[in-house]
Amino acid sequence: MGRGKRVVSSNANVSWRAPAPAQPAYAVVLERAMKAHQAHDLDTAERLYGEVLELRAAQPDALHYLGVLMHQRDRSDEAVALINTSLKITPRHPDAHNNLGNIHKECGRLAEAEACYRRALECGPTHYNALCNLAFVLEVQERPDDAFEAYGELLRKAPTFAHGQYMMGLFLRNYAQNVEHIEQSIACFREAYRLDPRNLRALEGLGISLYTLGRHDEAREVYRDWLEREPHNPIPRHMLAATGGAETPPRADEAYVRNVFDSFADSFDEQLLKNLDYRAPEVLAEALGKVLPAANGSLDVLDAGCGTGLCAPLLRPHARTLVGVDLSGGMIEKARARGGYDELVVAELTAYLQAHPSAYDVVISADTLIYFGDLAPVLEAAHGALRQGGWLAFTLEVLEGEGDRYALSSSGRYQHTRDHTQAVVESAGFDRVTIGTDMLRKEHGKIVSGWVVLARRGGNDMR
Numbered sequence: 001m002g003r004g005k006r007v008v009s010s011n012a013n014v015s016w017r018a019p020a021p022a023q024p025a026y027a028v029v030l031e032r033a034m035k036a037h038q039a040h041d042l043d044t045a046e047r048l049y050g051e052v053l054e055l056r057a058a059q060p061d062a063l064h065y066l067g068v069l070m071h072q073r074d075r076s077d078e079a080v081a082l083i084n085t086s087l088k089i090t091p092r093h094p095d096a097h098n099n100l101g102n103i104h105k106e107c108g109r110l111a112e113a114e115a116c117y118r119r120a121l122e123c124g125p126t127h128y129n130a131l132c133n134l135a136f137v138l139e140v141q142e143r144p145d146d147a148f149e150a151y152g153e154l155l156r157k158a159p160t161f162a163h164g165q166y167m168m169g170l171f172l173r174n175y176a177q178n179v180e181h182i183e184q185s186i187a188c189f190r191e192a193y194r195l196d197p198r199n200l201r202a203l204e205g206l207g208i209s210l211y212t213l214g215r216h217d218e219a220r221e222v223y224r225d226w227l228e229r230e231p232h233n234p235i236p237r238h239m240l241a242a243t244g245g246a247e248t249p250p251r252a253d254e255a256y257v258r259n260v261f262d263s264f265a266d267s268f269d270e271q272l273l274k275n276l277d278y279r280a281p282e283v284l285a286e287a288l289g290k291v292l293p294a295a296n297g298s299l300d301v302l303d304a305g306c307g308t309g310l311c312a313p314l315l316r317p318h319a320r321t322l323v324g325v326d327l328s329g330g331m332i333e334k335a336r337a338r339g340g341y342d343e344l345v346v347a348e349l350t351a352y353l354q355a356h357p358s359a360y361d362v363v364i365s366a367d368t369l370i371y372f373g374d375l376a377p378v379l380e381a382a383h384g385a386l387r388q389g390g391w392l393a394f395t396l397e398v399l400e401g402e403g404d405r406y407a408l409s410s411s412g413r414y415q416h417t418r419d420h421t422q423a424v425v426e427s428a429g430f431d432r433v434t435i436g437t438d439m440l441r442k443e444h445g446k447i448v449s450g451w452v453v454l455a456r457r458g459g460n461d462m463r
């Protein structure tokens with residue numbers, strides 16, 4: 001008997017299976033494209049989606065995912081066109097409607113995003129991500145009643161959806177009308193963390209809600225437990241100090257700043273939507289506009305704590321060179337994508353300023369010195385980094401009351417009194433100090449007031 005043959009006896013327990021139909025060529029390539037996409041290899045994925053579309057024109061999944069990829073490449077108009085084409089072919093595809101909604105949301109087109117999430121839910125009523133996204137865009141459109149209803153429906157239908165519990169916790173705290181809402185937010189954060197212990201932000205939310213209710217000991221307990229489990233995590237360490245459970249550091253630890261802002265950069269679009277009232281860059285640019293020569297591109301300007309680069313378009317007309325410096329690499333990447341800078345540097349601010357004596361005509365710092373308690377070292381360094389006649393402009397959060405004081409608040413940011421601000425700016429060597437007040441942004445639906453400080457390094461006026 002030849003070796004390659006198989007003999008099956010008549011009573012053997014075998015079943016005949018029809019050979020699996022060969023996958024069409026386009027499907028094989030699509031699978032490879034999706035794998036590359038999931039592995040964040042966008043170049044390979046884009047090329048392979050293109051191959052799928054050559055093999056099978058208007059293949060709807062390739063159009064849909066290529067659209068998602070184009071958005072990741074900041075080519076959002078093409079992304080929308082591709083997903084819309086895909087939806088003409090498969091109009092009842094909840095994921096495609098949801099992803100289209102995400103693109104509109106991240107581009108700030110909230111009404112379009114809302115419509116997409118609603119269509120996703122018509123096509124797939126159990127698409128809990130779409131329901132959570134719908135609740136979120138209702139919230140950022142300042143329709144808290146509608147948002148409350150949507151989050152409520154989400155938790156009724158999917159009580160074990162951890163992200164939904166977390167989002168409801170944030171919503172309840174932000175829009176709390178009474179103590180009960182904060183208590184409910186505590187329950188949501190606890191549940192979110194129980195369901196997904198990787199979500200440490202739920203613990204942070206829990207600590208803040210407890211502190212808001214005056215349950216300071218319990219808040220400190222949350223941070224202490226967290227720190228015990230993760231002794232090297234700078235967030236609970238900082239928050240423990242912010243709730244009075246440890247000594248206040250002179251400024252926020254570098255690891256804390258990096259950690260908070262690298263993850264903030266990831267959720268930047270979402271945060272920006274929630275912070276539509278953020279005005280610090282505009283307020284500072286306006287103040288500087290009154291003392292700087294007419295914008296003629298002649299000044300060397302430092303954006304100190306540049307974050308994602310919101311100050312760049314406002315400063316560019318004045319700047320011969322515009323440099324941004326920030327501790328967070330994630331934020332710097334966002335600033336790079338926004339454009340407008342000649343140089344972007346990942347560095348600690350005080351050290352950077354000390355290393356650049358008499359290098360700048362203007363130093364601007366929007367909402368960054370709120371991570372400094374003791375302002376003396378950074379302001380002395382800023383004085384040294386300015387040329388004679390150069391201007392410093394920065395914002396701080398207001399600490400009400402008299403006296404030369406600063407405090408670390410339960411939000412994790414520092415606040416300074418007017419007296420302290422005046423004294424520390426003057427003793428760093430500045431003259432022509434003015435301190436105004438303005439609304440810098442809203443938090444939990446309430447206005448956050450800030451000091452708007454302008455000060456000059458004495459000497460000849462700038463060119």
Ligand SMILES: C[S@@+](CC[C@H](N)C(=O)[O-])C[C@H]1O[C@@H](n2cnc3c(N)ncnc32)[C@H](O)[C@@H]1O
Pocket residue numbers: 257258261280281304305306307308309310311325326327328331347348349350365366367368371
């Ligand atoms: C609230 S953001 C403001 C960003 C930007 N100026 C704006 O107005 O959009 C504060 C920024 O300060 C940065 N930062 C805080 N402490 C810093 C330090 N010691 N050195 C450098 N950057 C710091 C953070 O990484 C963050 O990007």
